[in-house]
Amino acid sequence: MRKIGVRQIAKLADVSPGTVDxxxxxxxGITESTRRRILAIAESAGYKPDLAARALSTGRVPIRIxxxxxxxxxxxxxxxxxxxxxxxxxxxxxxxxxxxRPTARLGVEEVxxxxxxxxxxxxxxxxxxxxxxxxxxxxxxxxxENVRVVCVDTDAPASRRxxxxxxxxxxxxxxxxxLMSSFVASQAQVAIIxxxxxxxxxxxxxxxxxxxYPQLSNGGSVVEVIEAHEExxxxxxKCRELLERRSSLAGLYVNTVNCLPVxxxxxxxGLSGKxxxxxxxxxxxxxxxxxxxxxxxxxHGRPFIQGExxxxxxxxxxxxxxxxxPFYYVPPHIVLRSNLYVFRETxxxxxxxxxxxxxxxxxxxxxxxxxxxxxxxxxxVD
Amino acid sequence: MRKIGVRQIAKLADVSPGTVDxxxxxxxGITESTRRRILAIAESAGYKPDLAARALSTGRVPIRIxxxxxxxxxxxxxxxxxxxxxxxxxxxxxxxxxxxRPTARLGVEEVxxxxxxxxxxxxxxxxxxxxxxxxxxxxxxxxxENVRVVCVDTDAPASRRxxxxxxxxxxxxxxxxxLMSSFVASQAQVAIIxxxxxxxxxxxxxxxxxxxYPQLSNGGSVVEVIEAHEExxxxxxKCRELLERRSSLAGLYVNTVNCLPVxxxxxxxGLSGKxxxxxxxxxxxxxxxxxxxxxxxxxHGRPFIQGExxxxxxxxxxxxxxxxxPFYYVPPHIVLRSNLYVFRETxxxxxxxxxxxxxxxxxxxxxxxxxxxxxxxxxxVD
DNA sequence: CTGAAAGCGCTAACAA
DNA sequence: TTGTTAGCGCTTTCAG
Numbered sequence: 001m002r003k004i005g006v007r008q009i010a011k012l013a014d015v016s017p018g019t020v021d022x023x024x025x026x027x028x029g030i031t032e033s034t035r036r037r038i039l040a041i042a043e044s045a046g047y048k049p050d051l052a053a054r055a056l057s058t059g060r061v062p063i064r065i066x067x068x069x070x071x072x073x074x075x076x077x078x079x080x081x082x083x084x085x086x087x088x089x090x091x092x093x094x095x096x097x098x099x100x101r102p103t104a105r106l107g108v109e110e111v112x113x114x115x116x117x118x119x120x121x122x123x124x125x126x127x128x129x130x131x132x133x134x135x136x137x138x139x140x141x142x143x144x145e146n147v148r149v150v151c152v153d154t155d156a157p158a159s160r161r162x163x164x165x166x167x168x169x170x171x172x173x174x175x176x177x178x179l180m181s182s183f184v185a186s187q188a189q190v191a192i193i194x195x196x197x198x199x200x201x202x203x204x205x206x207x208x209x210x211x212x213y214p215q216l217s218n219g220g221s222v223v224e225v226i227e228a229h230e231e232x233x234x235x236x237x238k239c240r241e242l243l244e245r246r247s248s249l250a251g252l253y254v255n256t257v258n259c260l261p262v263x264x265x266x267x268x269x270g271l272s273g274k275x276x277x278x279x280x281x282x283x284x285x286x287x288x289x290x291x292x293x294x295x296x297x298x299x300h301g302r303p304f305i306q307g308e309x310x311x312x313x314x315x316x317x318x319x320x321x322x323x324x325x326p327f328y329y330v331p332p333h334i335v336l337r338s339n340l341y342v343f344r345e346t347x348x349x350x351x352x353x354x355x356x357x358x359x360x361x362x363x364x365x366x367x368x369x370x371x372x373x374x375x376x377x378x379x380x381v382d
Numbered sequence: 383m384r385k386i387g388v389r390q391i392a393k394l395a396d397v398s399p400g401t402v403d404x405x406x407x408x409x410x411g412i413t414e415s416t417r418r419r420i421l422a423i424a425e426s427a428g429y430k431p432d433l434a435a436r437a438l439s440t441g442r443v444p445i446r447i448x449x450x451x452x453x454x455x456x457x458x459x460x461x462x463x464x465x466x467x468x469x470x471x472x473x474x475x476x477x478x479x480x481x482x483r484p485t486a487r488l489g490v491e492e493v494x495x496x497x498x499x500x501x502x503x504x505x506x507x508x509x510x511x512x513x514x515x516x517x518x519x520x521x522x523x524x525x526x527e528n529v530r531v532v533c534v535d536t537d538a539p540a541s542r543r544x545x546x547x548x549x550x551x552x553x554x555x556x557x558x559x560x561l562m563s564s565f566v567a568s569q570a571q572v573a574i575i576x577x578x579x580x581x582x583x584x585x586x587x588x589x590x591x592x593x594x595y596p597q598l599s600n601g602g603s604v605v606e607v608i609e610a611h612e613e614x615x616x617x618x619x620k621c622r623e624l625l626e627r628r629s630s631l632a633g634l635y636v637n638t639v640n641c642l643p644v645x646x647x648x649x650x651x652g653l654s655g656k657x658x659x660x661x662x663x664x665x666x667x668x669x670x671x672x673x674x675x676x677x678x679x680x681x682h683g684r685p686f687i688q689g690e691x692x693x694x695x696x697x698x699x700x701x702x703x704x705x706x707x708p709f710y711y712v713p714p715h716i717v718l719r720s721n722l723y724v725f726r727e728t729x730x731x732x733x734x735x736x737x738x739x740x741x742x743x744x745x746x747x748x749x750x751x752x753x754x755x756x757x758x759x760x761x762x763v764d
Numbered sequence: 765c766t767g768a769a770a771g772c773g774c775t776a777a778c779a780a
Numbered sequence: 781t782t783g784t785t786a787g788c789g790c791t792t793t794c795a796g
Contacts, residue, residue: 005773016783021775029781051474052437053773056788062385090698093433094475095385174720182564212720316472331724334716338556338594342713387789398767403791411765435789438772 004045012045013038024049062095063318065311066117066125069152070106075283076257076303077128079345080153083307084126091315098311106130114138124148124314126307132156132200148317148324152310153303154201162317165310167301168329169201173208173255175332176278179297180209180251181216183276188217190251190276191224193239193262205255205280223249228258236261243269251276255299263289282335282345290340298335304344306330386427387435394427395420406431433701437477444477445700447693448499448507451534452488457665458639458685459510461727462535465689466508473697480693488512496520506530506696508689514538514582530699530706534692535685536583544699547692549683550711551583555590555637557714558660561679562591562633563598565658570599570632572658573606575621577638587637587662605631610640618643625651633658641680645671664717664727672722680717686726688712 006024010017015038022030023038024047067084070077081100088098099120101113107130115138117125125142129135129151139149139159149156151164180190192209195202210222226242228235239262243249252275254262259279263286266272273293279286282300289295309330316322333343340346388406392399397420404412405420406429437444449466452459463482470480481502483495489512497520499507507524511517511533521531521541533546562572574591576584592604608624610617621644625631634657636644641661645668648654655675661668664682671677691712698704715725722728 003773006775007773017774018776018784019782022782025775031781034781050438050773052434052443052477053788054775055434055475056432056438056772056790057774057776059775059788090694090702090704093430093701168724171721171724175718178718178720312472319475320472322472329724331715331721333713334718336557336560336716338560339553339713342550342553342711385789388791389789399790400768400792401766404766407791413765416765432789435772436791438774438788439790439792441772441791 003050004047005050009038009042009045009047013041062097063315064097064099064120064122065314066114066120066122067098067100067102068110068113068117068125068127069102070104070108070128070130071102072105075285075345076281080128080303080307083304083309084311085307086304087308087311087315091311094315094319096311096315103130110135111138114142118142118145118147122147123318124150126150126152126310126314128153129156129159130154132158135159148314150310150314150324152306153301157200163313163324163326163328165306165313165328165330166201167306167332169204170208171329172280172299172301172332173205173210174212175334176205176253176255176297176299177209177212178216179334180213180253180276180278181220183278183296184217184220184250186218186220188220188250189223189246189248190217190220190253191226191242191246191249192222193226193228193235193242193252193254193256195230195256195258196227197225202256209253209255220250228256228261230256230258232258232261236265239265240268243271243275249275251278253278255280257281257283259295259298260285260289263294266294267292282343284345284347287340287346290335290337293337296336300333300335300343300345302330302333302343302345385432386429387432388429391420391424391427391429395423433477434475443479445473445479445697446502446504447478447480447696448496448502448504449480449482449484450492450495450499450507450509451484452486452490452510452512453484454487457667457727458663462510462685462689465686465691466693467689468686469690469693469697473693476697476701478697485512492517493520496524500524500527500529504529505700506532508532508534508692508696510535511538511541511543512536514540517541530696532692532696532706534688535683536581539582545695545706545708545710547688547695547710547712548583549688549714551586552590553711554662554681554683554714555587555592556594557716558587558635558637558679558681559591559594560598561716562595562635562658562660563602565660565678566599566602566632568600568602570602571605571628571630572599572602572633572635573608573624573628573631574604575608575610575617575624575634575636575638575644577612577640578609579607584637591635591637602632610638610643612638612640614640614643618647621647622650625653625657631657633660635660637662637681639663639665641677642667642671645676648676649674664725666727666729669722669728672717672719675719678718682715682717682725682727684712684715684725684727 006017006020010020020038023035069081088096099122101116103109103113110131111134135156136159139156139161142149143160149161151161153166155164192206194206197203206225213222226238228238235258257280276296277294279295279298282298317324388399388402392402402420405417433444451462470478481504483498485491485495492513493516517538518541521543524531525542531543533543535548537546574588576588579585588607595604608620610620617640639662658678659676661677661680664680699706
């Protein structure tokens with residue numbers, strides 16, 4: 001049984017292959033009646049287009065994806081970028097190319113970088129919008145010119161961006177609250193150390209926590225919310241002061257990635273393990289504090305995954321026309337001491353060839369650091 | 383910059399495309415010297431063959447992936463399959479085709495299905511090996527004939543399978559233990575309800591839990607481990623009996639997906655919310671028990687992700703020759719009441735167009751069920 | 765041993 | 781509105 005293609009359909013319908021093509025794709029320049037006739041024939045003949053042939057014919061226009069993310073906070077945005085590039089590499093065969101125009105810091109010269117990307121003729125832009133207000137016009141402009149804008153990690157809600165890939169900040173805050181309430185005694189007092197409350201993400205996490213914790217803790221309360229502006233020294237001083245002022249404090253929720261100074265303050269006052277500390281995200285510097293029991297849990301947004309995912313969905317959209325839903329919320333992971341080493345961010349997992357959510361084996365998960373597994377990269381022609 | 387293909391290589395080497403083809407594919411009828419010359423040129427030019435064109439020319443789909451998973455336990459293996467197919471669809475443009483040979487139940491007629499797949503000429507097999515002992519010979523045979531075998535969800539450790547995608551069962555058990563110890567009071571007695579201890583996965587989870595719980599609970603202990611053999615009625619009866627016998631029981635860890643009967647038993651005895659129940663995986667039937675507080679947490683292996691990942695890494699291996707590490711452990715998610723609705727398995731997330739780890743927005747995460755977001759599937763003629 | 769040329773099934777530009 | 785035709789990049793057959 002021969003494979004049936006446009007040619008045979010054309011023969012059956014007594015038209016030319018061109019007309020069949022028009023019918024199949026709803027192109028203009030064909031009578032409604034013949035279109036329906038052809039469609040019916042195609043249907044009944046069980047026509048399945050040959051994707052390979054189509055791909056070949058359409059001429060694989062290289063897919064250029066622009067990337068604009070900050071270079072600072074390496075362990076966070078670095079992971080994000082790695083995720084993006086890992087996926088891009090995987091999709092190389094599809095003709096995916098990435099064009100990077102990083103910003104020095106979050107929110108700095110973003111508009112300039114984006115306009116450079118647009119000049120490069122990208123079909124989509126992955127961006128961490130640090131200054132959504134300023135960006136909105138150019139992002140809207142991009143979308144109008146049919147360039148898909150995908151926000152990553154944080155949103156630009158006022159813009160027409162196609163979608164956002166991020167954690168649901170409110171859920172992250174609530175998760176922390178739920179965990180906290182099971183770590184501390186009834187009626188316990190806890191506090192939050194945040195970055196800046198005018199940052200959407202920080203505010204939402206704080207709000208989520210403050211909303212849920214009192215409900216679950218039997219009369220417990222959030223006694224203070226402190227802004228540390230992502231500064232190491234400021235965080236350390238304020239935290240130390242807080243702990244001295246509030247000796248009754250049973251828990252602390254740090255909802256930005258700036259948790260190290262807090263850990264140091266806690267240890268300095270001999271409170272490690274005595275006060276329940278819940279942090280955000282995960283990087284190697286946190287490991288000793290997990291091991292000492294200073295950090296009880298962390299709500300991890302997994303930037304690597306976010307990067308991978310953003311790249312994946314945007315290419316899927318461009319190549320296969322899969323629609324982009326307005327939000328892609330990735331479920332944050334809860335990192336405890338017992339699952340610490342399954343996360344690639346600890347560096348004990350396979351960081352190169354490993355795919356998205358996975359890591360390689362490391363038998364000694366609980367007790368200390370297992371050996372790192374290394375894989376050789378095979379580079380070949382074909 | 384034009385894409386470089388056999389034609390340009392031919393021009394560079396001053397030979398014909400035919401010769402380039404011979405060189406690239408180690409075909410006979412070419413001098414060793416010219417072959418090496420051509421290969422060097424191809425290499426330095428960064429030649430990447432166009433899979434679509436090759437597929438069209440040879441008339442064969444370049445990448446066929448066989449899938450052999452059980453049809454039973456829909457909510458689990460169904461999710462796994464959906465993940466596999468979702469990813470396959472995404473990779474369609476690369477010429478990926480899947481061939482399904484499902485088994486009726488886990489461990490039944492697996493060898494037959496695998497041998498059918500081998501006859502189909504697949505390049506790789508994704509399999510949930512229910513009966514590893516029986517499968518080992520044929521899996522080894524497959525690998526010997528250069529067919530990659532990827533175990534999913536559970537392993538066939540004695541075989542030469544290329545890799546396994548699963549959760550690290552021991553870590554899952556330890557996670558449960560760590561959570562349990564923070565849910566219950568010091569020195570609390572807890573019990574485990576499992577499936578069959580001769581199933582690798584169940585045994586490892588049980589072991590992980592039993593090892594860690596006593597260490598973290600200040601003298602608490604695991605007083606019983608009950609096998610329920612994945613039977614609803616058996617689980618219900620045994621659990622009920624257990625609860626009556628041990629009135630001091632503070633926590634229960636169910637490490638198979640068969641948690642509903644346990645929930646019912648707990649509710650029947652009026653212990654909902656009084657005893658800390660930690661379950662495994664996630665499906666819609668569990669939602670009411672989360673909402674009532676019967677289930678305190680669940681360790682979720684995310685079969686959808688495992689399926690997606692398995693397909694992804696195997697195609698990446700075939701297409702880009704990325705090496706397959708011997709294990710791919712996916713970090714299990716901890717499901718609590720506050721993050722329940724971010725998981726696609728609850729049905730409140732976007733189950734079709736959504737990608738791997740993501741879900742769409744649902745503002746009311748804590749309080750009851752938010753509205754379901756629906757995306758229209760784009761059904762195309764072709 | 766190497767070159768030339770004919771497609772694979774589909775799309776798109778141009779002709780009728 | 782419809783038909784014709786020239787490729788897309790690779791493989792393969794048949795001459796040279």
